[in-house]
Amino acid sequence: MNDQANSVDERYATTPATLSSWSRQDTTWMLGLFGTAIGAGTLFLPINAGLGGFWPLVVLALLAFPMTFFAHRGLTRFVLSGREGSDITDVVEEHFGIKAGALITLLYFFAIFPILLIYSVALTNTVGSFMEHQLHILPPPRAILSFVLILGLLAVVRCGEQVIVKAMSLMVYPFIVALLFLAVYLVPHWNGGILSTASVVPAPSALLNTLWLAIPVMVFSFNHSPIISAFAVDQKRQYGAHADERSSQILSRAHLLMVVMVLFFVFSCVLTLSPAQLAEAKAQNLSILSYLANHFNNPTIAFAAPLIAFVAIAKSFLGHYIGASEGLKGLVLKSGRRPAPKTLDRMTAAFMLVVCWIVATLNPSILGMIETLGGPIIASILFLMPMYAIRKVPAMAKYRGQASNVFVTAVGLVAITALIYSLLS
Helix, strand or coil: CHHHHHHHHHHHCCCHHHHHCCCHHHHHHHHHHHHHHCCHHHHCHHHHHHCCCHHHHHHHHHHHHHHHHHHHHHHHHHHHCCCCCCCHHHHHHHHHCHHHHHHHHHHHHHHHHHHHHHHHHHHHHHHHHHHHHHCCCCCCCHHHHHHHHHHHHHHHHCCCHHHHHHHHHHHHHHHHHHHHHHHHHHHHHCCCHHHHHCCCCCCHHHHHHHHHHHHHHHHHHCCCHHHHHHHHHHHHHHHHHHHHHHHHHHHHHHHHHHHHHHHHHHHHHHHHCCHHHHHHHHHCCCCHHHHHHHHHCCHHHHHHHHHHHHHHHHHHHHHHHHHHHHHHHHHHHHCCCCCCHHHHHHHHHHHHHHHHHHHHHHCCCCHHHHHHHHHHHHHHHHHHHHHHHHHHCHHHHHHCCCHHHHHHHHHHHHHHHHHHHHHHC
């Protein structure tokens, strides 16, 4: 068995020279990870994070990188610990057995698929509002508009995983430029905003309570677990025995880009708006872009905001589709059916199109609850399952004893308990 493992390592290993040279494919994946994580949630993050006051926001800013990097690195290592070509559902079955594999696959699907439905609704609402208020044209009936939009995104999906990642990486560029433009545009309007709360240092119990409820917002604003499985499979195919090292490099650069860009945007917003205005934006259920457009009555922001939101939602939709389709295919295969790969792809795409179209057309108001219900599942898969595997799975024993394991486990428990508390409240 060791000889077989060594032959696999030799087959897929790359030379150190190849590993040391950063490739275009590595950049594509870095931007693809960024694109999946930084989406519509980013546009609400300044409101949710800023409401806690100055000091909790500073602590969250310091925790942002280690929270996101160590958690996603752990999930990547978990997928890499399986056989070559195995996705997350296969690796769970390999390490924990058939029943556990089926359960995790089911949870994985129901954690990601509701978010895909939310993006379908948000995309339809954004484009319809843009046509009506900015272009001053009557949008088509909601059923037609949602069908055309979702079909257009699924057309990109049909081109294959590599095309999805490339499309997302291309969409990242205008999104980064837009975030930078907005953050810089707000600089002359900085008036202290949240700094008014800096003079009041909260009591330790109050600070911990605020952080407890705010950490899930930060965690899921940077979440890109749906694309991690495909990312890890591709890294193992590209770099073999060096996949862990290269994937960690790509993840660290992607997360550094995320944290710097998003925190600059967040701080620029909260230094412009007062805590009362942030509370008003939350009460009106508006994204920070919509609130800023109304606040400044600026036609440039009013026109650019929905375009930015469209790009953010579209690229997040594509990234979450990879995870949702992977989970659905896993459920089909674990049910005992063995359709041909092309047939399975078509069945998956058809199911996604029909369900996303129906939900986007109906525009239900309960999707926020669905997202909240999916939150603890995502936290369990992203934070706790890889740490449990490090303790129990021989293939991951080399990662035991690291301080980051304790940190990831603690953040995962905090996120889950806070989400359950919010749901019960």
